[in-house]
Amino acid sequence: xxxxxxxxxxxxxxxxxxxxxxxxxxxxxxxxxxxxxxxxxxxxxxxxxxxxxxxxxxxxxxxxxxxxxxxxxxxxxxxxxxxxxxxxxxxxxxxxxxxxxxxxxxxxxxxxxxxxxxxxxxxxxxxxxxxxxxxxxxxxxxxxxxxxxxxxxxxxxxxxxxxxxxxxxxxxxxxxxxxxxxxxxxxxxxxxxxxxxxxxxxxxxxxxx
Amino acid sequence: xxxxxxxxxxxxxxxxxxxxxxxxxxxxxxxxxxxxxxxxxxxxxxxxxxxxxxxxxxxxxxxxxxxxxxxxxxxxxxxxxxxxxxxxxxxxxxxxxxxxxxxxxxxxxxxxxxxxxxxxxxxxxxxxxxxxxxxxxxxxxxxxxxxxxxxxxxxxxxxxxxxxxxxxxxxxxxxxxxxxxxxxxxxxxxxxxxxxxxxxxxxxxxxxxxxxxxxxxxxxxxxxxxxxxxxxxxxxxxxxxxxxxxxxxxxxxxxxxxxxxxxxxxxxxxxxxxxxxxxxxxxxxxxxxxxxxxxxxxxxxxxxxxxxxxxxxxxxxxxxxxxxxxxxxxxxxxxxxxxxxxxxxxxxxxxxxxxxxxxxxxxxxxxxxxxxxxxxxxxxxxxxxxxxxxxxxxxxxxxxxxxxxxxxxxxxxxxxxxxxxxxxxxxxxxxxxxxxxxxxxxxxxxxxxxxxxxxxxxxxxxxxxxxxxxxxxxxxxxxxxxxxxx
Numbered sequence: 211x212x213x214x215x216x217x218x219x220x221x222x223x224x225x226x227x228x229x230x231x232x233x234x235x236x237x238x239x240x241x242x243x244x245x246x247x248x249x250x251x252x253x254x255x256x257x258x259x260x261x262x263x264x265x266x267x268x269x270x271x272x273x274x275x276x277x278x279x280x281x282x283x284x285x286x287x288x289x290x291x292x293x294x295x296x297x298x299x300x301x302x303x304x305x306x307x308x309x310x311x312x313x314x315x316x317x318x319x320x321x322x323x324x325x326x327x328x329x330x331x332x333x334x335x336x337x338x339x340x341x342x343x344x345x346x347x348x349x350x351x352x353x354x355x356x357x358x359x360x361x362x363x364x365x366x367x368x369x370x371x372x373x374x375x376x377x378x379x380x381x382x383x384x385x386x387x388x389x390x391x392x393x394x395x396x397x398x399x400x401x402x403x404x405x406x407x408x409x410x411x412x413x414x415x416x417x418x419x
Numbered sequence: 420x421x422x423x424x425x426x427x428x429x430x431x432x433x434x435x436x437x438x439x440x441x442x443x444x445x446x447x448x449x450x451x452x453x454x455x456x457x458x459x460x461x462x463x464x465x466x467x468x469x470x471x472x473x474x475x476x477x478x479x480x481x482x483x484x485x486x487x488x489x490x491x492x493x494x495x496x497x498x499x500x501x502x503x504x505x506x507x508x509x510x511x512x513x514x515x516x517x518x519x520x521x522x523x524x525x526x527x528x529x530x531x532x533x534x535x536x537x538x539x540x541x542x543x544x545x546x547x548x549x550x551x552x553x554x555x556x557x558x559x560x561x562x563x564x565x566x567x568x569x570x571x572x573x574x575x576x577x578x579x580x581x582x583x584x585x586x587x588x589x590x591x592x593x594x595x596x597x598x599x600x601x602x603x604x605x606x607x608x609x610x611x612x613x614x615x616x617x618x619x620x621x622x623x624x625x626x627x628x629x630x631x632x633x634x635x636x637x638x639x640x641x642x643x644x645x646x647x648x649x650x651x652x653x654x655x656x657x658x659x660x661x662x663x664x665x666x667x668x669x670x671x672x673x674x675x676x677x678x679x680x681x682x683x684x685x686x687x688x689x690x691x692x693x694x695x696x697x698x699x700x701x702x703x704x705x706x707x708x709x710x711x712x713x714x715x716x717x718x719x720x721x722x723x724x725x726x727x728x729x730x731x732x733x734x735x736x737x738x739x740x741x742x743x744x745x746x747x748x749x750x751x752x753x754x755x756x757x758x759x760x761x762x763x764x765x766x767x768x769x770x771x772x773x774x775x776x777x778x779x780x781x782x783x784x785x786x787x788x789x790x791x792x793x794x795x796x797x798x799x800x801x802x803x804x805x806x807x808x809x810x811x812x813x814x815x816x817x818x819x820x821x822x823x824x825x826x827x828x829x830x831x832x833x834x835x836x837x838x839x840x841x842x843x844x845x846x847x848x849x850x851x852x853x854x855x856x857x858x859x860x861x862x863x864x865x866x867x868x869x870x871x872x873x874x875x876x877x878x879x880x881x882x883x884x885x886x887x888x889x890x891x892x893x894x895x896x897x898x899x900x901x902x903x904x905x
């Protein structure tokens with residue numbers, strides 16, 4: 211193994227014989243005059259617009275109305291049993307009649323048998339309609355938002371940033387991240403977009419202002 | 420994929436067959452136009468696109484010029500995060516590493532995330548020889564695998580198949596590989612996607628080893644990045660116990676912050692979306708979440724040869740978005756198979772001959788598989804000057820004794836062009852004979868006309884016309900309406 215390592219590195223160095231020996235990576239300048247965000251509108255309104263463009267269902271509520279909004283979404287989807295991360299704030303699900311089960315202990319088959327999952331998120335990007343999960347508070351491990359067919363995600367207004375650079379700066383790369391832009395989709399058959407292949411086929415988002 | 424590219428005909432020959440396939444041309448035309456219109460619209464949304472493009476190109480240049488530094492940094496970061504790094508000088512070595520790693524798990528099945536690198540090294544075939552079954556889980560790759568076919572586009576590998584063909588493939592082949600297609604399967608894309616979901620779900624929930632590539636590998640943090648749409652990537656990257664990622668050494672970006680550029684450039688250039696539905700990033704292993712064993716296989720396989728060429732090096736900036744395929748008038752007519760490589764289109768025409776060399780006929784023909792119109796350079800999100808590299812590679816092919824017929828023709832043309840009197844005589848002779856020129860040239864010229872129509876020969880040369888106008892005499896063009904051959 212290490213022979214291959216030395217072999218490849220030696221070939222890389224030989225290939226770069228034209229690069230001056232005293233050149234440092236930073237000597238290759240990278241223009242940074244691109245924008246941190248693009249002034250495409252008020253971030254929350256923009257996020258809603260982008261999410262709806264991906265066929266996600268979006269609601270905007272005040273903080274006091276979140277439990278009722280969750281209950282209403284659960285009833286509308288006719289869910290009986292949904293997974294929640296163990297540290298999901300208890301008041302979010304305080305008004306729903308749907309049974310919630312802590313996802314942390316469930317195996318893959320058990321996750322496959324529930325009606326949906328409720329989580330929070332780490333960051334949301336308005337310009338691209340992207341929600342990022344980082345396994346932090348109220349998000350659980352990656353499998354809980356992957357296997358159930360319905361994902362209800364709660365986004366706090368202070369988690370919304372305008373553009374991708376701001377999101378990258380807020381995130382910790384040491385955590386496993388999942389960036390979600392709309393529900394699972396494919397365009398592999400004659401470029402006809404079909405929502406839902408393997409990930410959740412329905413993405414519903416409640417934005418709390 | 421059991422089909423291989425062995426014995427592939429040279430591009431002009433393969434292209435002639437492809438351009439005669441009306442169904443293929445219809446599929447391609449519709450697909451490439453749809454994607455490029457979408458791309459243009461979302462690129463238009465960003466007023467700093469030129470800046471992002473310049474930054475993307477510069478970050479990749481920085482990486483390539485100091486690749487040894489970044490490779491060592493990446494190795495260190497991945498190892499620190501609990502992963503294991505392997506190095507592979509060529510395809511055989513990479514396949515052996517992966518085969519050994521899979522064997523060590525005690526399993527004989529792997530699920531795969533769509534990956535160009537593993538196709539390039541023909542990993543599935545190597546695993547099959549070792550008794551390990553690899554399941555492609557991207558819908559298009561599944562169609563290609565079940566159809567015993569090869570991909571024809573970087574982004575949508577089954578672009579050459581229409582819905583009724585896909586239905587037939589599913590009906591005929593799914594049962595051999597696992598859950599069969601449902602009875603009464605229609606050719607509605609929704610029904611076909613549902614059949615794929617059911618077929619693959621069993622694999623996702625039971626397979627313990629996964630193989631992926633990566634769109635980016637971040638040197639300073641050891642983070643791998645995979646962009647996808649369907650969720651099959653997430654399934655493979657999170658549910659198995661062991662994850663093996665085969666990644667070309669050119670996929671590195673120096674820092675985590677650099678992703679802010681590429682996560683804007685790639686989706687918009689590729690699918691014409693503001694962002695692809697799912698992006699997964701992981702750094703080594705995370706206790707309690709995802710695979711607990713992670714192996715990174717760093718692949719050379721011709722990349723250092725490409726790096727050594729100061730003009731051709733820029734091809735390694737490629738982020739595999741496929742915008743150049745979708746804009747290319749040649750690709751639109753021939754499709755991907757004619758290029759005889761997993762990398763088709765303009766980028767394939769410069770990348771493949773550099774990765775594989777130009778010894779074979781197909782590889783020597785690829786730098787000529789272009790009209791040099793430059794559209795590919797215009798749309799490239801990392802500003803690869805594909806026409807420049809094409810011309811450079813043509814030179815290399817010619818010097819290397821690649822195209823004998825072309826060298827003969829060039830020598831003859833040189834003899835005529837270097838003497839004004841010879842040129843004038845030749846032009847007048849051509850003008851007289853213009854009615855006799857066939858659409859397809861005989862003899863050594865046939866190769867040239869296989870992919871082009873013979874241009875109309877003007878009734879009068881520019882020099883003759885100029886001389887006549889100066890003297891005020893009426894010309895042939897005015898005396899007789901010019902009759903085209905077609």
